[in-house]
Amino acid sequence: MQSRNWKEFLITRMIKVSGYSAIIFVVMIFIFLLREGSATIIEVPLKTLFSTRWYPIEGYFGILPLICGSIIVTIGATLIAVPLGVCCAIFIAEIAPRWVREILKPLVELLAGLPSVMLGFLGILVIAPAVRQILNVPTGLTAFTGAILLAGMAIPTIVSVAEDSLDSVPRTYRDAALAMGATKWQTIWRVTLPAARSGVLTAVMLGVGRAIGETMTVMMVTGNAPVMPTGLGSLFRPVRTMTATIAAEMGEVANGSVHYHTLFFIGIVLFVISLLINLVAARIVFRQQKRAERILS
């Protein structure tokens, strides 16, 4: 009996430690990014860092074109992925018959599992030439091409989170609306969707987070030119994102050089962006849970 108590104690401890590991990992990631990247602030004058020229070989470390590149590709992807993803989620959750749902859900899940490098590969061989021909631009490797593929990567996240939240709207809401003579469409549009809005919002945010952090696909299909976007036309020209810059250049820099530190600094920027997006998303989720508890009790 004594030994069993010990064993139980030990196992409980181990489980508790693994429970807390997630916090440890987040903190460690931040510490190591800071450790390698914070030197940038001293080595590179802020004026240079926030200039519009990224040309590390000659000491130009302006990260603005990279940030703008990330933003423009992400906006493009969001514009494509949000309507498609949310509509797809509504279709799956509200109107698709059971057998259609059983086909659609695994397919969307499969899209989430497709390696990003494979989408990039298809992007180079299939989508980029198509974009070049259809839009009649000099090269198919543009922000727009990246946005199309990124939309594909963000859609599974949006669909599954939005569908979950639509699913969790109590049946009674719909029944009440239908009983008052609303059509099914009116019920979806005026009752179910508003009731699930915070979940749908979370879905959109997580989708955006996914898009801004994607690396391989954008590196392969956006042409990697670190130029400052000047307007809507930039969507159809090559850009370079923060993620692609890290991935493409980290292999070639000397450890401890200014360039190396700056790439880590870009990592910090990405980390902070994803932290902000996810903190807001988490807040919405928790608030929603609390509200659900209040309604049910």
Place this chain on the structure above:
Amino acid sequence: MTDSASTPSKAKPRNTKRRNLIQRLGYAGLILAAIITVTPIILIVVYIYSRGLPAISLEFLTAMPKDGMRAGGIFPAIVGTFWLTIGTGVIAVPLGVGAAIYLSEYAPDNRWTRTIRIAIINLAGIPSVVYGLFGLGLFVLFLHFGTSILAGSLTLAIMTIPVIISTSEEALRAVPNSFRVVSISVGGTRWQTIRRVVLPQALPGILTGVILGLERAAGETAPILFTVAAFFLPRLPSSIFDATMALPYHLFVISTQVPGMPVKIQYGTAVVLLTFVLGMNSVATVIRSRARARRQW
């Protein structure tokens, strides 16, 4: 008050007609969105197989690459991805499942538990290339593991853990509370209850989550760019401190870095990677649907 509610009853027939028309248009839109979302997924799979299958031969799967990767096989990349997936699983499964057990069976509802959940949401959202930077900073440089299978597996594991935690926790929570109550009331300790009653019931769900998590790890490129991946290494790794080739990275290399690469080999590599992913995906789907059919509650 909305229009439909305040409209006098004599206008009703026309209104109903309009409402039905709107509903039909809305449904059409939703169905269209679902079709636009799902069709490319099927097309991608069919296209890659139709272009790549002719490249597959025994030699392609079991030989070393030759002639600057323009001929021969991709055996070392297959082996590398296999070991990386195993390594990731060995590290991520105990930690992830442990954390899930903690959250579902032990964790009190307090601020620390909420912090853990927020940390998990954040871990899931951190861009994959930032994981790569972290792995480079901590495992490769700080702990002196070098670019090795060990460093890569650890990096991929930390990235996979949030997926495993959230799916496993869901599976554990789905086990009805009465199961636990019965076990405790016949004298089982908390851990015995978990080990003998809750875990076996939740096993299929946990397994599904583990496989889906590993599937994603197997297809990732950005985290292994600076932690394991060798551009060209025509031999098999002999220990966990060796660098290795890996399928996704190999596909990236041969589709962007090697001029004059035969398209056939590119598609062949894509087919092998896709088969890897599809195989794991279908195993997960089968486990889940079987468990659902056999569920006792």
